[in-house]
Amino acid sequence: MDGMIAMLPAPLQQLSSHIDFQGQKVAERTYQVILTLAGIIGFFVGYSTQQLSYAMYTVMGAAVFTALIILPPWPFLFRKNPIVWQTPIEEQEASSSSDNEKKDKKKETKKTK
Amino acid sequence: MHNLLSRANSLLAFTLWVMAAVTAACFLSTVFLDYTVSNHLEVNDIKIRNVRDYATDDKQADLATLAFNLKVDFSRLFNWNVKQLFVYLVAEYKSAENAVNQVVIWDRIVERAERVVMDEIGVKTKYYFLDDGAHLLKHDNVTFVLRYNVIPNAGYLRLVQSTNQLVVPFPTTYTTTRRS
Numbered sequence: 001m002d003g004m005i006a007m008l009p010a011p012l013q014q015l016s017s018h019i020d021f022q023g024q025k026v027a028e029r030t031y032q033v034i035l036t037l038a039g040i041i042g043f044f045v046g047y048s049t050q051q052l053s054y055a056m057y058t059v060m061g062a063a064v065f066t067a068l069i070i071l072p073p074w075p076f077l078f079r080k081n082p083i084v085w086q087t088p089i090e091e092q093e094a095s096s097s098s099d100n101e102k103k104d105k106k107k108e109t110k111k112t113k
Numbered sequence: 114m115h116n117l118l119s120r121a122n123s124l125l126a127f128t129l130w131v132m133a134a135v136t137a138a139c140f141l142s143t144v145f146l147d148y149t150v151s152n153h154l155e156v157n158d159i160k161i162r163n164v165r166d167y168a169t170d171d172k173q174a175d176l177a178t179l180a181f182n183l184k185v186d187f188s189r190l191f192n193w194n195v196k197q198l199f200v201y202l203v204a205e206y207k208s209a210e211n212a213v214n215q216v217v218i219w220d221r222i223v224e225r226a227e228r229v230v231m232d233e234i235g236v237k238t239k240y241y242f243l244d245d246g247a248h249l250l251k252h253d254n255v256t257f258v259l260r261y262n263v264i265p266n267a268g269y270l271r272l273v274q275s276t277n278q279l280v281v282p283f284p285t286t287y288t289t290t291r292r293s
């Protein structure tokens with residue numbers, strides 16, 4: 001899947017649907033609570049109307065509603081706790097700068113030839 | 114849960130779990146209900162002909178024709194776990210060859226949306242009432258029983274027998290005229 005995403009043009013790749021770890025926990029709890037409640041309500045709806053289809057429609061409607069909540073990566077719900085990565089240590093910067101110096105030297109030598 | 118497809122997958126899987134649970138609860142809410150109904154059955158115009166049964170052993174066999182009136186109210190049965198009924202009328206009798214003979218002579222599918230109060234008058238048999246010998250003549254106890262399968266949305270296929278049954282003595286002479 002990541003390979004397919006990498007093949008997309010750059011503007012589409014910007015539309016990332018990823019959410020942070022705390023957001024994943026909240027999203028999972030959200031659909032569990034809503035759908036379980038919908039199942040209980042749906043049972044009583046079906047029992048009172050004596051139509052099993054109405055119970056199923058209740059659950060399916062709740063599933064669509066839940067999808068609107070948890071599928072888009074809402075920044076105010078699921079992206080409030082981004083991971084803070086460690087900053088790269090100094091040594092790497094030093095070595096990379098030395099590499100640049102070497103490249104510069106090579107270029108210079110080529111020019112002289 | 115980290116990206117869109119993963120969340121959609123979890124949501125769909127859990128939705129199916131909830132639907133399965135609701136269906137199972139529906140089954141549990143109806144499994145102990147009483148599905149028996151009474152009927153009012155009249156059988157008349159019974160005629161027996163002695164015909165050659167070419168299909169099996171080429172012997173003379175008794176073929177009975179009859180008409181019946183049937184009055185049943187199935188509306189009580191149709192709860193939220195009943196899709197349709199398969200109603201059939203069975204003639205049961207004992208003969209010298211077999212201890213139990215069961216002949217299905219008529220059936221009908223009763224769907225929930227359709228007319229579920231049955232009041233049929235002068236119905237002819239749908240299938241041949243053919244004995245495997247000549248035992249129907251002078252038979253004093255042919256019992257007509259109404260049975261039905263209850264086809265559910267969830268659960269098992271229930272077989273119910275209606276409370277009433279009709280015992281009919283059969284004629285003592287053969288009819289020789291053509292079938293009407």
